[in-house]
Amino acid sequence: MRGRVAVLGAGGFVGARFLEMAVREREIDVVPVVRALRSAGRSAHLGLDYRLGDASRPESLGRALEGCDVVVDLTKGDPANILRTTESVHAAATATGARLVVHLSSAVVYGTLDSPNVADDAPPVVSLRSAYAREKAAAERFIGAHMKESRVATVVLRPSLIWGPGSPYVLGAATDLLRGSAYLVGGGAGLCTLMHVDNLVQSILAVIRHPAAPSGFYHVGDDEVTTWRDFYFGIAAGIGANAATIHMLPGGDYRPALRDRVRDLQNLGAYEWMKDRVPLETRTAIKRRLARGRDGGLVMVAAGSARPSVTREVWELQRTRFRLPTARFQSEFGRQNSVSFEQGMSASIAWLRYIGATRSDAAPMPLAAAAD
């Protein structure tokens, strides 16, 4: 390894796991970069020195990237900031002389796939419904436009649903199963295009280790073909939820509901304007209160008693028929997926039990086991 590796978005789900794996592999000298010190709390156990830097401001980011050979951009943030952040990362990495930027994009830039043969360098779809997908696509277009003349190599990875311990997808499915509000569209036969977080981190590490990683776009994903039925039934079995309570919804086109109109409102510029004027602390408090409202009474709710809360996003995900091919990545960087679906499910279940998301009143792992 030639130099230090800056990790932007180090306080997020993928960023935190990246730090853990990189530190424990002892091979990479990581420099976590966060916008606010609060983001250091999640990985405080690792004892790392954090740098402060606002990824959407090149002058701020430049100082944070000093002395770093590689920049791993795992920032997520508000959709409104995605393109600006991508531009800023590119400018700062160029200015500080980094050799490589690893940019985490998403399979959402293709919307609903209608073919299994989408080339890695196929451009993102132009008309996408969600603001997140549109901005991710815009970020890819920016990178693509500057890739050839840039002094910094840029590798763009496109995973789909990142899962594993800590994943919102895993927690969301588990809480829905415990409440009895889980649902499957079309019998759950659609493809659940997963990428385990450890497989994603190993893929990023492989790009970093590559002596001359070639700029380009790469689809990445788990090896096995998995259905939504596999995913939900696997979690249900692991946490003691009754899979018979899963609401089976017929396939077909999605019918918009009230929440979709709310989502459409959120995609308006006026919503962003208003949100920017509400202090971060207030937004955090509101979000946490809403989350508590959603999690509340987990133990009390009788199985099968809650109505499914159907969203367009999940409906369309559950109707996925094709997955992106990953041969190009494997050809360039080697096969990096060490976690199978079975192993990933086992780890996810262990995590759900650890956080208390189970049907039973199981206690945390006893300390006697910790000493083994």
Add this chain to the structure above:
Amino acid sequence: MDSRTVAPDERPVPVKIAVIGCGAVVEGLYRRALERLEARGLARVVALIDPNAARTSALARHFRSARGFATPDDAFAATNPGLAIVTSPAAAHAEHTVSALAAGIDVLCEKPMAAHRGDAERMVAAARGSGRVLAIGMTRRMYPCLVEARSLVARSALGDDLRFVYREGHVYDWPVSTSAAFRRATAGGGVLVDLGSHVLDVVAALFGTLEVNAYADDAEATGVDANALIDIATPIATGVVQLSWSQPLLGGLHVMGSAGELILDPPRLDSLMYRSRGGTWEKVACKATWPRDLARRGPRETPRTHRDCIYYQLVQVLRAIVHGEPVPVSGEQGLGIVSAIDSCYERASSLRIPWLTAMEQAEADARHWRARRCVAA
């Protein structure tokens, strides 16, 4: 509550308050409660103390009588406060508290009381020696749900053979202004010191003196614990506490006894469920009240928010100063929590993270902070 009282004296009302440490805790939690006290004529903030002048001047905009100071001694000499609220980093709590008590000033010290047992003992001794009030800011004692839960336990509604599981955690999001909370040297530890101070105090409030049987955490190298697991015994209950700064732990406090069980979710002020053995779960009405001002038989109110609880806690501390009433949590009780935390760290082992591979767990074990200390020794 602790039986310690101070003799009622002739403290003038409004009580003059000095705030030592003007970081996120004051801005995020105390400021509005202090403004309410001022608006009701119960107190007046006269001194804001912090080495960072930008912080004191930003806060001073909210308090007409407040002046900014870099050190407590300067502030005490210039403003003669009746109460010092210590909200500086935990490592400085002992120094700031002892100096205030030595100057004849009553103290409300924010949790964690101290980074180490020795510091907490010094604070308690200073309070005894000076005859002043030393209160510890454990705001959850004001929560109506905890008051009702204590009542259920006290009247044996759960029976005996009490066992509990207490899970509390979420991804850390407190708007810290420095990294002091993530350094063992300045904070004394991680999630155990931070969230654990509250959680252990809730357990102590319900079941009495804590005895730590076993403890494990995930701190590696120079890091602090982001996840912790404690095996605890008290005079009337045994159980496990699980804490996290990185995981959304679910369930709250679940207590099971021979006659019934309860579930308490302390981040919510009114969340208490109870069922007798074989019965169905019922929500318990949480309507505990606290005095809203310093009138001896004045109006009482039920807190609705965490910030309300900070206000009522401050009122109760002022009542201790003015009327000699007990404080919600005394220095001695705070010392009990610090001692339990010290006891945890003294016996810390590497936490088993059940989703790690054996190889990664072995690496985490090898990097555990206690293991590295043993090797270094």
